[in-house]
Amino acid sequence: MSVVFDRPKALNDVLMHYCPGCTHGIVHRLVAEAIDELGVEDRTVGIAPVGCAVFAYNYFACDMIEAAHGRAPAVATGVKRTHPDLVVFTYQGDGDLAAIGTAETVHSATRGENITVIFINNCIYGMTGGQMAPTTLPGQVTTTTPYGRTPKIQGNPVRICEMLSTLDGVAYAARVSVDTPANVRTAKKAILKGFRNQIEKKGFSIIEVLSSCPTNWGLSPVEALAWLRENMIPYYPLGTYKDIDAVGGDAK
Amino acid sequence: MAKVLMKGNEAIAEAAIASGCLYYFGYPITPQTEISEYMAKRMPKVGGLCLQAESEIAAINMVLGASASGTRAMTSSSSPGISLKSEGISYLVGSDLPAVVVNVQRGGPGLGGIQPSQADYYQATKAYGHGDMHLIVLAPSTVQEMASLTGEAFDLADIYRTPVIILADGAIGQMMEPVDFSERRRREIPPKTWATCGHGGGRKHNIVNSLLMNPEDLENSIRDRFERYRKIEAEEVRYEEYMTEDADIVVVAFGIAARVCKSAVAAVRAEGIKAGLLRPITLWPFPSARILELADTAKAFLSVELSMGQMVSDVKLACECRRPVEFYGRTGGVIPAPGDVARKLAEMAREQM
Numbered sequence: 111m112s113v114v115f116d117r118p119k120a121l122n123d124v125l126m127h128y129c130p131g132c133t134h135g136i137v138h139r140l141v142a143e144a145i146d147e148l149g150v151e152d153r154t155v156g157i158a159p160v161g162c163a164v165f166a167y168n169y170f171a172c173d174m175i176e177a178a179h180g181r182a183p184a185v186a187t188g189v190k191r192t193h194p195d196l197v198v199f200t201y202q203g204d205g206d207l208a209a210i211g212t213a214e215t216v217h218s219a220t221r222g223e224n225i226t227v228i229f230i231n232n233c234i235y236g237m238t239g240g241q242m243a244p245t246t247l248p249g250q251v252t253t254t255t256p257y258g259r260t261p262k263i264q265g266n267p268v269r270i271c272e273m274l275s276t277l278d279g280v281a282y283a284a285r286v287s288v289d290t291p292a293n294v295r296t297a298k299k300a301i302l303k304g305f306r307n308q309i310e311k312k313g314f315s316i317i318e319v320l321s322s323c324p325t326n327w328g329l330s331p332v333e334a335l336a337w338l339r340e341n342m343i344p345y346y347p348l349g350t351y352k353d354i355d356a357v358g359g360d361a362k
Numbered sequence: 363m364a365k366v367l368m369k370g371n372e373a374i375a376e377a378a379i380a381s382g383c384l385y386y387f388g389y390p391i392t393p394q395t396e397i398s399e400y401m402a403k404r405m406p407k408v409g410g411l412c413l414q415a416e417s418e419i420a421a422i423n424m425v426l427g428a429s430a431s432g433t434r435a436m437t438s439s440s441s442p443g444i445s446l447k448s449e450g451i452s453y454l455v456g457s458d459l460p461a462v463v464v465n466v467q468r469g470g471p472g473l474g475g476i477q478p479s480q481a482d483y484y485q486a487t488k489a490y491g492h493g494d495m496h497l498i499v500l501a502p503s504t505v506q507e508m509a510s511l512t513g514e515a516f517d518l519a520d521i522y523r524t525p526v527i528i529l530a531d532g533a534i535g536q537m538m539e540p541v542d543f544s545e546r547r548r549r550e551i552p553p554k555t556w557a558t559c560g561h562g563g564g565r566k567h568n569i570v571n572s573l574l575m576n577p578e579d580l581e582n583s584i585r586d587r588f589e590r591y592r593k594i595e596a597e598e599v600r601y602e603e604y605m606t607e608d609a610d611i612v613v614v615a616f617g618i619a620a621r622v623c624k625s626a627v628a629a630v631r632a633e634g635i636k637a638g639l640l641r642p643i644t645l646w647p648f649p650s651a652r653i654l655e656l657a658d659t660a661k662a663f664l665s666v667e668l669s670m671g672q673m674v675s676d677v678k679l680a681c682e683c684r685r686p687v688e689f690y691g692r693t694g695g696v697i698p699a700p701g702d703v704a705r706k707l708a709e710m711a712r713e714q715m
Binding site (some may be wrong): 151152153154155157164167168170171172173174175176177178181183184185186188189190191192193196213214217260337 | 374385387411413414416417419420421423424425427428429430431433435450453457558559560561562563567568569570571572573699
């Protein structure tokens with residue numbers, strides 16, 4: 111009997127703490143598959159965030175560092191600049207990357223740090239129990255926007271890929287989603303490309319993954335994926351926002 | 363090697379490179395910017411890297427990344443910038459990572475001023491970051507010590523897996539003095555088997571982390587760290603004494619203030635006042651045991667600082683209320699003259715008669 115599906119080697123055989131229906135597990139798997147396919151687990155260092163993915167250091171089989179909230183790209187810079195042959199990735203949520211760590215995100219991107227950033231955008235703070243994120247949609251109800259996010263009061267959401275695609279140091283910026291099998295396959299290709307770019311020393315790659323948070327959205331896993339499709343994708347369109355390999359340097 | 367005339371800040375930078383630190387992450391702030399500028403000039407020539415970060419916060423986290431992957435790295439700043447680094451310093455402690463952090467102090471609070479100060483003593487010795495923690499704090503008082511203590515700092519950081527602070531001030535940072543970079547005593551550094559630099563297929567993955575969700579686990583990790591602190595307290599206390607053998611009044615001062623006090627002690631000795639000076643070189647661990655010994659022979663202590671009086675509380679604790687401890691200081695960037703301290707000593711001597 112042949113094995114057609116197995117756990118990637120770059121993922122440890124441990125119980126994950128994620129809620130039922132959470133898409134972190136899918137994205138962990140895609141990252142681990144990319145590491146396996148490139149054969150770089152032995153020289154990869156991952157930087158875990160503060161947020162729901164904080165325990166990612168237990169899940170990935172490569173060496174891992176747990177960074178302070180938002181500081182993962184600075185920590186990654188320290189690892190990569192001192193060890194240019196290592197493959198260094200950060201795995202960050204929207205609060206970590208797009209609120210408290212915005213400066214570290216923007217400056218590591220514009221410096222062109224040769225790292226791969228996996229950005230989980232689920233429009234909410236998951237670990238602290240459903241507060242407004244920098245990417246929370248207008249009108250979206252969270253525990254700190256109980257009447258819905260009102261841009262005049264709480265400000266507007268931030269579109270990270272669009273913003274970073276204007277920076278010279280960025281080699282690749284793509285927004286993908288894991289709401290359907292087809293989109294999961296596209297996400298896998300983007301993540302693989304983000305890691306390959308680094309190995310080929312092309313510069314900063316960011317893959318933004320639209321993800322669901324059934325627990326804090328108050329929806330079933332299936333409803334949550336539908337909510338993502340109907341609400342997040344229109345506001346955060348999927349696509350490649352910058353690719354230095356494409357004709358003209360970028361393509362959408 | 364012949365002595366060279368250098369600024370204190372430059373001496374720190376050169377000594378760091380000589381100690382094998384080839385990675386410097388900084389952000390400009392007066393009065394320590396010469397460290398960044400010197401690193402920017404020298405690092406490319408020695409195969410190293412000086413990277414100007416977007417903030418002090420980013421710089422300390424770059425140091426954390428470099429250190430986690432097993433590399434000697436340094437950052438430096440001055441008081442307001444050090445406050446920004448305090449988050450990263452706490453994470454370095456919690457992750458048991460070595461690092462050298464230089465604070466060339468200026469006046470505070472807030473933006474304060476840019477003149478020399480020692481008002482970050484409490485911050486450095488009591489609470490550089492959140493949580494149960496200590497740091498080794500070294501206080502140079504000459505340009506030569508800026509160099510030699512920087513070398514020591516890297517060794518101490520690696521041996522004890524802790525950040526080490528060089529607590530200097532704007533005066534020593536800016537002044538020029540001859541400095542000798544000849545071989546210092548190098549200590550044995552344990553291998554960094556914990557480093558996250560790729561497992562190479564030969565071991566289980568390493569994790570550098572400060573998060574322990576189980577309270578007992580966190581308590582145990584802190585207790586382990588405090589065991590190391592006890593060892594540091596037992597083995598690494600350093601201080602210098604000047605005319606303390608028969609001193610009735612022992613002045614306690616560090617850094618630039620100690621230089622002022624040395625002149626004051628010499629001046630009042632000429633007038634028949636038996637004063638002496640104890641200069642802590644390690645502010646943590648503090649030379650408490652030696653101060654308690656001196657309480658046997660001295661009649662009083664005087665803490666002299668460039669602040670409103672911070673180390674004075676440690677002097678009081680150290681002598682266990684056996685002798686009166688007085689304070690003299692100037693703050694905000696004002697440096698007292700030897701005559702100011704001498705007058706205070708004369709006043710204390712009169713009270714003793």
